[in-house]
Amino acid sequence: MREFAFILVVVLILLAITAVRYRKQISGVIGFVRMIRDAADPSRGPKAINQPAAPATAKELVHCAACGTWVPSDRAIRFDAKTYYCSKECVKTAMAN
Ligand SMILES: [Zn+2]
Secondary structure (H helix, E strand, C coil), X not given: CHHHHHHHHHHHHHHHHHHHHCHHHHXXXXXXXXXXXXXHCCCCCCCCCCXXXXXXXXXXXXXXXXXXXXXXXXXXXXXXXXXEECCHHHHHHHHHC
């Protein structure tokens, strides 16, 4: 029984040394596995990290506050959180009024 405990301790020490030596590779593998898992199940895992804080996403249409044209939010000129303009002319129009 003492031999078994000794072998267990040696194996644990070897595992600890291996883990310390290859911790970058191990964390890389863990990150990769987590990425695969999140890709398979999009409802799980941190998703909001790379998303912009803007209320409108890239393909969302927004309403020009001056002329009423609907434009994609990535092409619209954002004035504040809820106000968008389709062009600089509309911004000037809105500023003039
Ligand atoms: Zn406009």
